[in-house]
Amino acid sequence: xxxxxxxxxxxxxxxxxxxxxxxxxxxxxxxxxxxxxxxxxxxxxxxxxxxxxxxxxxxxxxxxxxxxxxxxxxxxxxxxxxxxxxxxxxxxxxxxxxxxxxxxxxxxxxxxxxxxxxxxxxxxxxxxxxxxxxxxxxxxxxxxxxxxxxxxxxxxxxxxxxxxxxxxxxxxxxxxxxxxxxxxxxxxxxxxxxxxxxxxxxxxxxxxxxxxxxxxxxxxxxxxxxxxxxxxxxxxxxxxxxxxxxxxxxxxxxxxxxxxxxxxxxxxxxxxxxxxx
Amino acid sequence: xxxxxxxxxxxxxxxxxxxxxxxxxxxxxxxxxxxxxxxxxxxxxxxxxxxxxxxxxxxxxxxxxxxxxxxxxxxxxxxxxxxxxxxxxxxxxxxxxxxxxxxxxxxxxxxxxxxxxxxxxxxxxxxxxxxxxxxxxxxxxxxxxxxxxxxxxxxxxxxxxxxxxxxxxxxxxxxxxxxxxxxxxxxxxxxxxxxxxxxxxxxxxxxxxxxxxxxxxxxxxxxxxxxxxxxxxxxxxxxxxxxxxxxxxxxxxxxxxxxxxxxxxxxxxxxxxxxxxxxxxxxxxxxxxxxxxxx
Numbered sequence: 001x002x003x004x005x006x007x008x009x010x011x012x013x014x015x016x017x018x019x020x021x022x023x024x025x026x027x028x029x030x031x032x033x034x035x036x037x038x039x040x041x042x043x044x045x046x047x048x049x050x051x052x053x054x055x056x057x058x059x060x061x062x063x064x065x066x067x068x069x070x071x072x073x074x075x076x077x078x079x080x081x082x083x084x085x086x087x088x089x090x091x092x093x094x095x096x097x098x099x100x101x102x103x104x105x106x107x108x109x110x111x112x113x114x115x116x117x118x119x120x121x122x123x124x125x126x127x128x129x130x131x132x133x134x135x136x137x138x139x140x141x142x143x144x145x146x147x148x149x150x151x152x153x154x155x156x157x158x159x160x161x162x163x164x165x166x167x168x169x170x171x172x173x174x175x176x177x178x179x180x181x182x183x184x185x186x187x188x189x190x191x192x193x194x195x196x197x198x199x200x201x202x203x204x205x206x207x208x209x210x211x212x213x214x215x216x217x218x219x220x221x222x223x224x225x226x227x228x229x230x231x232x233x234x235x236x237x238x239x240x241x242x243x244x245x246x247x248x249x250x251x252x253x254x255x256x257x258x259x260x261x262x263x264x265x266x267x268x269x270x271x272x273x274x275x276x277x
Numbered sequence: 278x279x280x281x282x283x284x285x286x287x288x289x290x291x292x293x294x295x296x297x298x299x300x301x302x303x304x305x306x307x308x309x310x311x312x313x314x315x316x317x318x319x320x321x322x323x324x325x326x327x328x329x330x331x332x333x334x335x336x337x338x339x340x341x342x343x344x345x346x347x348x349x350x351x352x353x354x355x356x357x358x359x360x361x362x363x364x365x366x367x368x369x370x371x372x373x374x375x376x377x378x379x380x381x382x383x384x385x386x387x388x389x390x391x392x393x394x395x396x397x398x399x400x401x402x403x404x405x406x407x408x409x410x411x412x413x414x415x416x417x418x419x420x421x422x423x424x425x426x427x428x429x430x431x432x433x434x435x436x437x438x439x440x441x442x443x444x445x446x447x448x449x450x451x452x453x454x455x456x457x458x459x460x461x462x463x464x465x466x467x468x469x470x471x472x473x474x475x476x477x478x479x480x481x482x483x484x485x486x487x488x489x490x491x492x493x494x495x496x497x498x499x500x501x502x503x504x505x506x507x508x509x510x511x512x513x514x515x516x517x518x519x520x521x522x523x524x525x526x527x528x529x530x531x532x533x534x535x536x537x538x539x540x541x542x543x544x545x546x547x548x549x550x551x552x553x554x555x556x557x558x559x560x561x562x563x564x565x566x567x568x569x570x571x572x
Contacts, residue, residue: 011370018364019382022444025397026385028408032400093293102286108294115301119555121501121528122548125535126308127300129318149297179285208390210504211528215536226392233396235511241400248396252389259388263381266388270445271452 026252032245033058058246067220068228068247074140075225076254078213079206081144083199090153091195095183097154098161099169115151120211128215138219143212152273153198159272160194161187197269200262204255225251312546317539329546339547341522342530343554345431346500349526353435353442354495358488360439361446366476368447369454380451384444391441395508398437399424402509424509430523434506438499446491453487454480493562500555503528527551 031048034055049055063069096102097109127146136142164187172182188195213224223231232239232247239247259266312329314322333339368379386394401408402423410420423433457480465475481488506512506526510519514537518525531551535544 011367015367015371015375015379018367019379022383022386022440025401025440026389028401029397089292089296093290096286096289100286102283105286108290111302112293112297115297118301118305119497119501119552121531121555122308122552123301123304125531125541125544125548126304126311128535129311129541130300130304130307132318145296146300149293149300151297154293179289183289204388204390208392210390210392210508211532215532226390229392229396230508233399233508233511234513244396245400248393252393255388255390256385259381259385263384267380267384267448270387270448273449 026256029245029249029252032241033249035242037240037242055246058242059250062243062246062250066228066243067223068225068250070221071223071225071228072250074217074222075207077140078143078224079203081140082147082206083202085144085148086150086153086202087195087199089148090150090157090198091188091191092183094154094157094161095187098158099164099166099187112151112154116155124211124215131216136216138217138222140222142216143222143224147206147209147212150202153202156198156269156273157191157194160191164190193265196262197265200258200265201269203258204266207255308545308548311542312549314542315540316542318541322542325542329543330550332543333547333550338518338522338525338530339527341518342525342527345522345524346502346526349431349435349502350496350499352431353438354492354499356435357439357442357495358446358491360443361450361491362484362488364443364447365450365454366480368451380448383447386441387444387448389441391504392508394437394441395505398433398440399509399511402433425520427521427523430510430519434502434509434524437505437509438502442495442498446495449491450484450487453484457483489562489566493559496558496562497555500551500558501528502526503532 031050034049034052036051036054037058097105131137131142131146134142136145168186169182172186177185208226209224210226210230213222213227214230217223217227229247229251231237232244237244311322313324313326315325315328316322364383368376368383371379389397402410404410404422404425405420407423409423414420421429423429461479461483462475465479470478503526506519506524507517507529510517510524512518512529514533517529517533517537527547528551531544531547534540534547
């Protein structure tokens with residue numbers, strides 16, 4: 001549906017200039033990395049990369065001379081384990097809530113959905129204290145486990161599970177499939193798209209999670225990318241602007257790559273959360 | 278109740294429910310317990326009734342943080358949504374490849390983690406040699422220290438926030454635009470309505486529920502702003518909030534009390550106070566919707 005309220009020329013000028021504003025900070029970050037070191041940021045506006053080898057050098061330097069690579073590993077593992085956990089735990093529960101009836105189903109589901117309304121601000125401190133009591137500070141399980149019961153993930157998977165026809169489940173049962181086999185062989189394959197979308201959104205969210213790692217991983221060996229980027233950028237940091245921007249760029253690469261590959265799924269996932277919610 | 282028949286169902290939901298109970302329900306209850314106690318994380322918690330709540334409500338930082346928050350929310354939520362609505366209508370004017378290109382270009386900042394949006398913009402705002410000050414310099418405007426001048430700090434944050442959230446809301450509004458029946462526009466055209474009238478009388482009213490969602494969601498997120506102001510002001514648990522606390526927000530204040538001041542009971546109480554304010558504002562929005570009859 002298109003309704004042109006803008007004259008054609010104006011609409012193009014407007015659309016292109018907004019695109020420049022939206023993309024320029026990211027483009028500028030790339031240019032600062034791929035420029036000869038030592039050039040003050042201000043001397044040229046860095047409208048294009050001036051030295052590719054210099055940029056590659058900086059990337060090599062940051063990966064070998066600092067703990068950045070380690071933080072990268074921590075963040076990747078944190079994201080992958082979170083994705084695996086959210087998908088497994090969420091799909092098991094979504095399968096039951098969407099397709100079967102059992103005592104207390106409505107109550108349990110209602111409580112979980114209520115949690116979507118509760119701000120993180122109220123749970124983060126007590127969750128930290130619990131994690132600390134479990135002895136999980138500065139551990140991978142401390143980062144991952146508290147975030148696994150995702151009400152949003154459950155809700156999203158349920159939307160898709162609901163579309164599975166009851167006859168299919170019945171047919172599988174008559175063929176002698178156990179309850180778990182129906183979940184594994186019938187429901188999961190039919191939800192493939194939803195699972196992929198949820199995995200991508202979970203990745204973006206985990207990779208960008210700053211507050212939780214900030215308090216759980218206080219030891220440098222458990223720092224995530226977000227924390228290292230934050231430290232590099234802090235006023236007390238001894239890093240040059242080249243190094244700081246290289247750290248920023250490397251942190252941006254996984255989400256940007258994901259977006260280039262899966263842009264449709266990401267946009268659909270976000271749109272779905274808004275229009276059905 | 279036939280437990281044997283229902284056992285498989287309970288077994289399948291158990292992992293989720295156990296994690297949910299342990300890391301959501303229990304923290305809320307224990308947070309309530311801590312909020313009535315003085316606790317530094319080591320000694321036995323000591324019951325002090327409402328003293329934590331009282332202490333927060335009368336503290337200067339809380340007043341500053343709340344004042345900052347209300348100003349910030351009042352600017353950033355309407356502005357972000359207006360920009361998003363404009364972008365959605367603009368993108369809707371293009372078709373095929375170009376529509377995709379513009380939508381993706383506007384959405385790209387959303388993909389970046391919030392911590393990166395903050396760190397990139399810190400360098401854009403930097404005094405003297407920052408990108409923005411250099412551009413101002415072309416027009417002979419003297420350098421402004423955007424993140425250290427109490428007059429500009431809040432607006433600098435709003436700009437970063439709009440840069441990030443406009444694309445997010447645009448995508449949701451675009452999905453809403455697609456759901457408006459074409460017949461409505463055709464009928465309006467036959468009645469001789471101009472493009473502008475069509476937008477005012479069809480598009481905006483039909484987007485009502487979607488706009489209400491983005492406003493509510495935007496409000497709840499903005500009330501809990503943390504990453505961006507924390508990183509823009511180069512905060513740590515010992516110093517946070519920037520110059521004269523011009524970028525101090527409630528979640529930052531709460532985190533500072535917990536991990537800078539090691540006052541966990543107070544921080545737990547803070548979480549409840551903030552949550553109640555979020556609930557109150559959200560309820561006000563819903564009441565407004567009832568009253569205005571937006572569907």
